[in-house]
Amino acid sequence: xxxxxxxxxxxxxxxxxxxxxxxxxxxxxxxxxxxxxxxxxxxxxxxxxxxxxxxxxxxxxxxxxxxxxxxxxxxxxxxxxxxxxxxxxxxxxxxxxxxxxxxxxxxxxxxxxxxxxxxxxxxxxxxxxxxxxxxxxxxxxxxxxxxxxxxxxxxxxxxxxxxxxxxxxxxxxxxxxxxxxxxxxxxxxxxxxxxxxxxxxxxxxxxxxxxxxxxxxxxxxxxxxxxxxxxxxxxxxxxxxxxxxxxxxxxxxxxxxxxxxxxxxxxxxxxxxxxxxxxxxxxxxxxxxxxxxxxxxxxxxx
Numbered sequence: 001x002x003x004x005x006x007x008x009x010x011x012x013x014x015x016x017x018x019x020x021x022x023x024x025x026x027x028x029x030x031x032x033x034x035x036x037x038x039x040x041x042x043x044x045x046x047x048x049x050x051x052x053x054x055x056x057x058x059x060x061x062x063x064x065x066x067x068x069x070x071x072x073x074x075x076x077x078x079x080x081x082x083x084x085x086x087x088x089x090x091x092x093x094x095x096x097x098x099x100x101x102x103x104x105x106x107x108x109x110x111x112x113x114x115x116x117x118x119x120x121x122x123x124x125x126x127x128x129x130x131x132x133x134x135x136x137x138x139x140x141x142x143x144x145x146x147x148x149x150x151x152x153x154x155x156x157x158x159x160x161x162x163x164x165x166x167x168x169x170x171x172x173x174x175x176x177x178x179x180x181x182x183x184x185x186x187x188x189x190x191x192x193x194x195x196x197x198x199x200x201x202x203x204x205x206x207x208x209x210x211x212x213x214x215x216x217x218x219x220x221x222x223x224x225x226x227x228x229x230x231x232x233x234x235x236x237x238x239x240x241x242x243x244x245x246x247x248x249x250x251x252x253x254x255x256x257x258x259x260x261x262x263x264x265x266x267x268x269x270x271x272x273x274x275x276x277x278x279x280x281x282x283x284x285x286x287x288x289x290x291x292x293x294x295x296x297x298x299x300x301x302x
Contacts, residue, residue: 088156164228
């Protein structure tokens with residue numbers, strides 16, 4: 001029996017999607033707390049504040065499935081949250097960790113250093129370091145090295161894209177994007193110059209934004225690119241879905257990559273991530289669609 005809330009009525013759904021519901025207003029502060037209060041404790045095993053580096057922000061939480069461990073270990077996902085590289089806390093994303101661990105896929109949610117303490121590319125170095133740490137732990141624990149994924153929402157989707165497309169970041173850790181089985185981006189910015197968001201401009205050294213900071217530039221760096229799951233709302237006030245999600249999907253396919261592309265007309269930039277939580281999956285089927293991608297993607301060859 002599911003403990004999810006009953007499906008709201010159609011009029012209530014319209015009001016919530018328009019921004020009237022507290023839980024859908026954003027993924028920070030009391031709104032994240034409202035979502036996480038409904039996360040059950042018996043669907044996963046939780047390992048918190050695991051340090052992948054010496055900095056206080058270089059920590060991650062790991063959510064493991066309960067029950068027997070497969071012979072090769074659990075498939076696993078490293079998730080990066082959004083926040084314009086200015087804000088975010090892994091504790092606000094318990095609902096993401098539980099969403100995948102309850103379905104048999106281990107999930108880590110990582111903090112990373114933020115502006116103004118750091119700028120591009122330091123948060124990518126943190127992201128690669130977090131993945132390398134988990135991969136090393138996979139050799140000693142219940143994680144399958146050949147079935148690893150990186151994923152994220154908004155700015156976090158950018159982090160995941162750069163790890164999967166640009167070999168510099170994993171290469172600095174003695175790894176390669178081919179070590180990934182695949183990657184996923186939800187409402188991610190992949191082609192966003194010139195930068196118009198004033199909050200993001202200093203993160204990328206505006207007006208001297210490095211051209212190779214854009215994931216789209218690296219779409220053909222690998223032959224073929226790693227399998228990708230790209231999802232976005234049909235209408236997004238923050239990240240243009242046609243230019244970013246659909247543009248990157250076209251470029252990856254042109255380079256021979258396998259791309260699962262989903263555009264949802266019932267979600268917004270924020271609620272696309274919220275729809276991963278068990279009580280809000282009526283917003284859009286992103287949880288089910290992403291699970292299908294993770295389960296059907298072949299293991300990495302290495």
